[in-house]
Amino acid sequence: MTTTISILLVDDRPDRAAMVAAQLTAAGYTLLAQLSSAEGLLFQVEKHRPDIVLIDIESPDRDILESLSVINQHNPTPVAMFSARGGADFIASAVEAGVSAYMAEGLSAERVAPAIEIAMAQFRSYQHLRQSLERTQQQLDERKIIERAKGLLMARKNVSEQAAHQTLRTLAMNSNSTMRKVAEQIVAHLQTPAN
Amino acid sequence: MTTLQAEKPNIKLLYLRLTDSAPLIVAKELGLFERYGLNVELQRETSWATLRDKLIGGAADAAAMLAPMPLTVKQTLPHCEEQLLSGLILSCNGNAITLSRALYDQLELASDGPVNIGAALNTHIASRASETNPLTFASVYPFASHTLQLRYWLNHAGIDPDQDVRLVVLPPEQMVDHLRRGDIDGYCVGEPWNTLAVQQGIGVIVAPSNTLMPAMPEKVLAVTQSWHDANPATHLALRAALLAACGWLNDRSHRRDAVGILARPEYLNLPEETIAASLEDQVTLHRGHAGHGVKANPDWHLFAHPQTDHGLPSTKKGRELLALCNEIAPTDSTEAEVFRADLYQQTLDFLRHQNQQFSQTV
Numbered sequence: 001m002t003t004t005i006s007i008l009l010v011d012d013r014p015d016r017a018a019m020v021a022a023q024l025t026a027a028g029y030t031l032l033a034q035l036s037s038a039e040g041l042l043f044q045v046e047k048h049r050p051d052i053v054l055i056d057i058e059s060p061d062r063d064i065l066e067s068l069s070v071i072n073q074h075n076p077t078p079v080a081m082f083s084a085r086g087g088a089d090f091i092a093s094a095v096e097a098g099v100s101a102y103m104a105e106g107l108s109a110e111r112v113a114p115a116i117e118i119a120m121a122q123f124r125s126y127q128h129l130r131q132s133l134e135r136t137q138q139q140l141d142e143r144k145i146i147e148r149a150k151g152l153l154m155a156r157k158n159v160s161e162q163a164a165h166q167t168l169r170t171l172a173m174n175s176n177s178t179m180r181k182v183a184e185q186i187v188a189h190l191q192t193p194a195n
Numbered sequence: 196m197t198t199l200q201a202e203k204p205n206i207k208l209l210y211l212r213l214t215d216s217a218p219l220i221v222a223k224e225l226g227l228f229e230r231y232g233l234n235v236e237l238q239r240e241t242s243w244a245t246l247r248d249k250l251i252g253g254a255a256d257a258a259a260m261l262a263p264m265p266l267t268v269k270q271t272l273p274h275c276e277e278q279l280l281s282g283l284i285l286s287c288n289g290n291a292i293t294l295s296r297a298l299y300d301q302l303e304l305a306s307d308g309p310v311n312i313g314a315a316l317n318t319h320i321a322s323r324a325s326e327t328n329p330l331t332f333a334s335v336y337p338f339a340s341h342t343l344q345l346r347y348w349l350n351h352a353g354i355d356p357d358q359d360v361r362l363v364v365l366p367p368e369q370m371v372d373h374l375r376r377g378d379i380d381g382y383c384v385g386e387p388w389n390t391l392a393v394q395q396g397i398g399v400i401v402a403p404s405n406t407l408m409p410a411m412p413e414k415v416l417a418v419t420q421s422w423h424d425a426n427p428a429t430h431l432a433l434r435a436a437l438l439a440a441c442g443w444l445n446d447r448s449h450r451r452d453a454v455g456i457l458a459r460p461e462y463l464n465l466p467e468e469t470i471a472a473s474l475e476d477q478v479t480l481h482r483g484h485a486g487h488g489v490k491a492n493p494d495w496h497l498f499a500h501p502q503t504d505h506g507l508p509s510t511k512k513g514r515e516l517l518a519l520c521n522e523i524a525p526t527d528s529t530e531a532e533v534f535r536a537d538l539y540q541q542t543l544d545f546l547r548h549q550n551q552q553f554s555q556t557v
Contacts, residue, residue: 042363057248060241063336069363070271070524091275095252100244127298155329 008050149183222440231432270511290404309402313352508534
């Protein structure tokens with residue numbers, strides 16, 4: 001890399017922004033600024049004159065960036081980076097990763113592509129992290145509701161924990177349902193005041 | 196009934212939170228997609244650029260898109276090899292220009308109307324020439340009817356949209372908040388975001404778009420060229436269902452039902468009274484005494500109709516839009532061909548054939 005490429009990062013998720021920023025800096029890119037949202041984006045782009053702007057594809061502020069690149073064609077403001085690779089394939093993988101990038105006119109695609117790929121990789125691993133967090137949370141919730149259903153069964157029917165567990169499993173199998181769903185029904189049912 | 200063999204019966208269709216997304220939403224709720232063998236999932240987006248990129252990237256099958264958008268892919272994504280095309284203009288009009296209540300009050304108007312307000316605004320801008328911050332107006336996307344309508348109104352009032360004011364872009368659902376905060380002084384946006392500002396007492400409607408540029412193409416059904424090549428029958432089924440939905444919406448007695456559907460949380464998630472205004476041809480210019488400022492505004496939303504050419508995307512209409520867009524940034528007139536009149540004709544022929552078969556059987 002002869003001169004380092006400067007980047008403006010716009011991301012409303014601070015934890016993800018930190019991941020991306022760390023990777024980009026480690027790879028030798030200059031991080032000009034890290035904005036939580038595009039508030040004042042017009043001003044920020046003019047002030048920092050970045051070579052690339054990286055932004056979450058779901059950000060409503062993308063239309064602001066788009067207007068900058070279309071209207072200020074003679075300024076070194078960003079143009080849509082999809083020009084870098086031409087075809088729809090690259091757009092597809094960027095969309096999937098959740099990254100959208102805008103790069104300055106005159107920059108060669110080869111020089112910018114690695115930075116964008118770093119961001120895409122970081123966005124993807126952030127997605128995985130969130131998904132696995134959500135899964136863990138779901139499993140915890142599931143265990144909680146099953147324990148509660150078992151507790152209610154034990155108290156109301158005066159049975160052992162093992163018998164309560166067995167009841168839940170049989171109900172789930174017979175109704176072609178999950179233990180969680182059966183547990184939810186039992187809790188809803190047994191929680192209503194007895195007549 | 197002729198049945199189409201859709202190559203891809205499961206469809207993802209993108210839209211934004213706007214009243215003129217009605218054809219997609221009612222087609223879904225009335226079962227019109229099913230009638231033509233499609234199972235459609237509607238997905239709400241917040242940004243036009245995102246909607247476009249998801250479509251090009253293959254994350255969706257089709258989208259209700261700003262009419263100039265498929266015509267200007269080359270301008271916004273210069274080396275993108277994928278092309279967009281449209282065989283159906285879903286709607287015309289549907290926007291308005293709104294000024295902040297604060298700015299409107301400063302104009303000290305003797306009478307309303309877009310021409311009078313424009314003239315007063317021109318005088319006002321001249322009187323504040325010493326101020327460093329120019330008045331700021333927003334539209335929703337660089338190449339959009341909104342930008343064109345806003346520039347048209349300013350130009351007519353003798354205001355240079357590039358010199359005398361600052362034009363910015365904001366996503367539709369953020370307009371009202373930005374107006375309330377005073378970040379912008381006015382905007383041109385689709386309904387119901389004008390009526391909402393009036394109902395909240397923070398904005399005044401200057402001109403509904405149909406009074407500025409009548410029957411201007413507003414939203415089109417857009418797909419990528421490669422998707423169309425791979426799924427021609429699916430595309431035809433989609434156009435047939437949406438044209439049928441537009442036809443249903445053209446019957447004014449259905450509009451009240453449409454309002455109820457659109458207001459639901461999964462669609463526009465706004466009060467019925469906010470959505471009802473433009474669909475029922477009523478404009479409340481500003482909030483005042485009872486009935487004050489309420490006017491009939493027929494054709495605020497013109498949906499595609501088989502008997503008129505409102506739904507017809509022709510090369511001629513494409514060229515006209517591109518000529519207007521050229522004022523914003525240089526455009527390429529050869530792109531006008533992405534408006535496919537032949538596909539529209541195919542839809543009409545298909546529906547006609549189907550109706551004939553139907554009347555023969557009853």
